[in-house]
Amino acid sequence: MIRDAINSDKFSVLNFCKDTFSWGDYIQDVWDYWLSEGNLLLVEKQYPVGMCHAFFSKNQIWIEGIRIKSNFRRQGLASELIKHVESLAKEKQILFSFMLVDTKNSSSISMAKSLNYHIFQTWNFYSLFSQINNNHKIQFGTVLNYTQIPHYVKSWRWLALDEETLLSLYKQNKIIFSDNSGDISTAILTDSEHFDKTLIVTLFSGSQDNTLDIISYIQNYGAEKNYQKIQILTKEKLFFLNTLEHKTTFNLMQKFLH
Template identity: 60%
Template sequence: MIRNAKPSDKLQVLKFCQNTFSWGDYVEHVWDFWLNEDLLFVYEKQFPVGLCHAFFSENQIWIEGIRVDSNFRKQKIASELVNHIELLGKRDGALFSFMLIDVENSISLSMAKSLNYEIFQTWNFYSLEPKKNSNFHITFANFLDDPTCTHYVKSWRWLPIDDTIISEFIQQNKIIQSKINNVTSTAILSDSEHFEKTLIVTLFSSSHKTTSQIMLFLQNHAIQNNYTRIQILTKEKLQNSDLLEHKLSFHLLRKNLC
């Protein structure tokens, strides 16, 4: 019933992945990436009716892209796909499983709860327009010891932060900070692996003033480096402006696999 996806599944899968959200779906854009990364599974009933992808990182599994054909829902297909991936993770020593669900997606949240997932954190997604700026004050970090910085976002996957990652990002000037009156906000920069010219920012905001400085830098950085989109993920609620728009809020869910 559950097997590894193959290239010939694409057309059938995309048939039930067209109108997942009000704006459509992104599966058609990431299918080839997921297929190459492996751990892409379909649920088959003579033909694919369900989909799920997984990504392993250190001691955790990241589960994404859960989709079920509308004609085959309420048959626990999504749950079986998740269980399948969890078993693979346990076999390889994973301690935790994570997934991201829109706070308004009550059906998926109910499914996750039935599988013993709990809300670990809530994150907000903002879109920031690139713009040429010069009047900002930020520094490139040479250390990061904030205990709240447990994960960073890479291509919409929340991956654990460790000393190796921090050292690598510091060397690449991927961690920026703004400090005003002993209050510091931090941002981690990464390029989207699936969408061109897209800057993904994990923001740890401590004050409006420090965050504003980071925003000005990000806008200018995008212009200088030919990014057309800036996507900001943060646990904090930011103040909307003409160029900063709140898009969605998500629950980051976690399950202990031990």
Template identity: 60%
Template sequence: MIRIANNLDKFTVLKFCKDTFSWGDYVDKVWDFWLSEGNLFLFEQEKPIGICHAFYSKDQVWIEGIRIDPSFRRQKIASKLINHAESLGKLKNTLFSFMLIDTKNLSSLSMAHSIGYDVSQTWNFYSLDPQRNSNYNIQFEKSLDTQRYPYYVRSWRWLPITGITLSQFYKQNKIVRSNTNEKNSIAILTDSEHFDKTLIVTLFSNSRNSVYEIISFLQNYGIENKYERIQILTKEKLPFFNLLNYRISFHLMKKSLS
């Protein structure tokens, strides 16, 4: 009943995904990418009625894109897809499984809790419009404590920071630091792999003033590098800033597979 999806499944799946959220869905934009990456699992019952994508890295599996045909919900299909992704992870000696769930999505949270997931952290999503801004003071970081900053966000996946990743970030000036009154704020910059001209920022905020410096830098960085969208993910609530908009909050769910 669970198999790897193929391109022939696309029309049927997108048909039951189109009204997932009030604004629609994004599966149509990432389907080809997930298909090429592999591990796009499909639940079939005479026809496709559910999907789930898994991304395996280092010692973890990131689970995303869980979609169930509304006519077949409340049949534990999502749980079966997730358990399938976990079982493959165990064969790869994966230690942990992660997923992201809207804090207001009580049904999905209940499902995740029922199969052993707990809330690890809560993150907030902000959008920031690029704008010419020269009023900032930042440095490009050349060292980072991975005990304090163990994860970064890449294409809405919370991934572990490795030595290879850090080396690339240092060379490309992708780690930004602002130090105000000896309180650092850190931002890690990545390009979206799914959406053009979209900058994704993992922000670790430690003071209001240092965050202002980084946000000002990001606005100008967006203009200079021709980004149309800046997406900021942070555990903190950010202060008011012109063209900065709070969007939604998510729970980072975690489960041990060992």
């Protein structure tokens, strides 16, 4: 009933993933990429009626794109898919499973809780307009303490921020910070692997002044490098700015796999 997806499943899966949310869905944009990464799983009843993708990294699995065709919901199919992924993770001695759920998606939060996931953290998603702005005094460097900050966002996956990753991001000048006044603010800049010209920023916001400094730099960087979209993910609620739009709030759900 559960199997790996193949390319010819694309049409039937995308057919039931067209209108998942009020704004549509994004599965059509990531299907090819997820298929090439592997662990794109389907649940089928003569034909595919559900999907999810699992991304295995060092110490965790990331479960994304859980979709069940509407007339097949509440039959335990999403739960079966997730339990299947968890069993694959346990075979690899992986200890943690994560998924990201919109705080307004009550059915998905209920489902995650019914599978013993808990709300690990809550993250805000902002979009920022790029703008030439030379008024910033940021610095490059690794002031982040990865033992206190367990994750950064890469292509909408919250991945472990270990020493090796930190060093590699640092060498690419992808870690910036501002400590001009008050608590330090830091950000990690990454390119989306799925969407062209999309900058994804994980922001750890300290004082308002320092965060404003970082935002000025990012706006300028976005304008100079011709980014079409700048997406900021941060645990903090940010202040009002004309060029900053709060889009959604997400729960990062976690489960310890015994």
